[in-house]
Amino acid sequence: MNRCVRHAAAFCLLLLLALLANAARVQLVAAGGYAANPANRRADIALYARPRGDILAGGRAVTGSRATGGRLAYVRTYADGPLYAPVTGFASQTYGATLLEGTENDLLDGTSPALHDQPLWREITRARQRGGDVHTTIDPAAQRAAYDGLAGRRGAVAALDPATGRILALVSSPSYDPGLLSGAGPSVTAAWRRLNDDPEQPMLDRAIRQTYPPGSTFKVVTAAAALAAGVVTDLRARTGSPDPYRLPGTDVELTNEGAGCRDASMYDAFRFSCNTVFAKLGADLGARNVVAQAELFGFNDARLRVPPSVAKSNVDTAMSPDQVALSSIGQYDTTATPLQMAMVAAAVGDGGRLMAPYLVDRVTDRVGTTVARTRPRLLHRAVDGRTAAALQQLMEAVVADGTGTNAAIPGAVVGGKTGTAQHGMANAGTPYAWFLSYARPSARAPASVAVAVVVEDADAVRADISGGGNAAPIARAVMEAVLKEPAAGLSRPAGS
Template sequence: MNKPLRKASVFTLLLVLSLIVWATYVQMARGSELRDNQHNTRNAIARYANPLGDIVVDGKPITGSRATEGSLRYKRTYTDGKLYAPVTGYASQAYGSNQLEALERSVLDGSDSRLKNPLQAVTREPSEPGDVITTIDPAAQKAAFEGLGNKTGAAVAIDPETGRILALVSTPSYDPGSFAGSSTDDQKAWQALQKDKKQPMLNRALRQTYPPGSAFKLVVAAAALEDGLYGSVDERTESPDPYLLPGTVTKMRNENPSAPCKDATIRTALQYSCNTVFAKMAVDLGQKKVAAQAEKFGFDDSELDIPVRAAKSVYPSGMNDSQTGLTGIGQFDVTATPLQMAMVTSAIADGGKLMTPYLVDRTTDGGASALDRTEAKSYGRAMSEDTADQLRSAMRTVVDRGTGTNAKIPGTEVGGKTGTAQHGENNSGTPYAWFVSYADDGEGHKVAVAVVVEDSDAARADVSGGGLAGPIARAVMRATLA
């Protein structure tokens, strides 16, 4: 063999060897990465080649699948899509999936190894899809959705004894079925939702944080009782009215000038929502003690999964005394999701024990057999049983003859706390209206509820937690206990 031909042969052999090495590397080292890449159309074709399993509420599927004529043979469908979008999320041929549709994807599309029999494990034939059974109570979900109506806001209801999420609503909402396919109409629907300034695809119940306003006073009251700063909710506090914020010339006053807030007890201060009492209480406790109490309720937890990840609710640090005073009324940089505030009232309702909230009861093989089941799990003890008893008593006073009378349910024990939180620079925006509550029918049924109204048709002067959010919470509690 002459020299040029030998060089060409060696070069060609090296190219072949390089190709073999590269192909082996791609298959062995990057196979999973390329297979799972969101731009790999094979994944979408495989996922939508067969009907998906269902997400189920109270024994009835709220999702389905419909045959199409494209390469993606089946399209996801939704029953009452707007009502349940904060629960299901979406599964779109063109835009992927999120929330339960994404987190439980392997069960819903049949790729979960637990769904395969031994023969399918060898042949790699697709398995029948499984189902996802949620904890949602349809009556509570509907009551929250209809109560919020055209308002912008969210509502969460929890079973305090187990942590089961009974309602999870965010408004305005969207229909996940409107863009579940890959047609031009689906694309237009998606683009319209992305451009909508009201952000209907934002899950406000889990992913949006708000200043909790006066609803946060429950956390401060719990800290004061646990610390021993005050021995009971009926012990008089040392609270001037107005209250001069430390290190400033700013005097904090109360919304109701005639309210008996000077040196008021915790019960009276919650009843009339006295800012001066809780601002001074937070300063007297100090930010570390308030923060420690807030964390027991779930604040500053960045890994709260239900299984959908909730945004972190925050109690700030590094504050001076005047800023700490503002946090005592749920302002400054305190932020909370509606889920977080439902957790606060859940712990109070269940004697100080806080259960980890969860949305999925179990996944199944599409029949009666469970693949896994969520067990009720303790998040931790937020406060002593005595403190919880006292706070429930004070919250009942709020509903019986305070700012929360709109939440009364005849024949049922109801406790609550209103909240109106400043919004925008120098409070230029419409205030947020909160109502957090619990109800106990005396027959072993309890529910904890948090409602926030971000925006409504009400005039600014008419915005209040008791007026806007209270009736919604009442409807949810009645629906749940019924």
């Protein structure tokens, strides 16, 4: 081989090595940067090249896909978009995905290994298959009852199956149509700006992402702590509670909306929501007992997923006696999501067991085969059976002959607790109306549904706002919708 050929061969080898080095650099070092570059539309083109799998409620798809004829071949569509927005979230070609559209994205777009019958071949070829379908736990009748009950007022509803933790309804109001954000272009940008600038915050999922002072609904937690600690052993015994009650270490006197709370028994104090009795109970119990009981119901848990993340419901762990007294009636810095308060009602209704709430029942592939299923899971026991029975007695008295009679359902056993939560500087804000409840078809049947409702009714006359008046009728409608189901109250996880 002559000299020129050798030099040419060496130069070609160097070029080949340079090409290989650059290919390695592009694929291994710079790939992340190229993928993240907004100008790179390959991922989006591949993502929207075929229809997404659907999200279903009650066996009916509440999402779909529509062909565009453009490079992004399909966009997301929504049936009853505002009704199911707090469940589905949105899948946007411009703004990404939220809630189930986000947490279940790999299942819906077909990239999840769980959907692949030949995972190794799919990994080699990078081929996509049709996305899976996500079957939610939502009961369409309960969802509709909650949505219609709120009637556009600011507020939220969360409903659970106490025996399993299945989320039966998740409604936030006012709502929005996720389809407005599905595609790309000026109309989507304008809709995004309009929704984000709206002072009513229609895209805020108030059921799981907004916390409120729970007001008197927190008295369920305080009553549980008092019963568990043995501070109260007889529901009918007088408590020795002054009216007004001076908060410990202060000159502030706490009063009640009505009369008859001085030295009232826990039974009567719970029925008529006496602040003085429960504030004194909380101060007597101390921060440790109140906080421990609240945490058994799910407060202070920042890890809760359904699978979308849930805002942490808060009870301060370090409080002075006066702060404990206020926290014990759902004020001070105590806050809760509607889902959290539904969990409290569910635990009481199910004899003290707190089940992990969940929104996805199962996922099926393109031919309908189940590839993943959620199994009911016990978080822990919130209270023992005896305490749960006492709390049921208290909550059922509220509906039978207390502040929650608007939640009564003929032929069913209903337990509830009203709340009117003060908030704002010097409590100047319009109060929030709360109601939490559970219902069962008969005295011997297990609880079929637990509900929490909060209404932020800024247009109401302040004196007319109450949990029993504003929120209880909505809870009743949701409970009636569930109780009408043929299998109401019959589902219970194995081994429970």
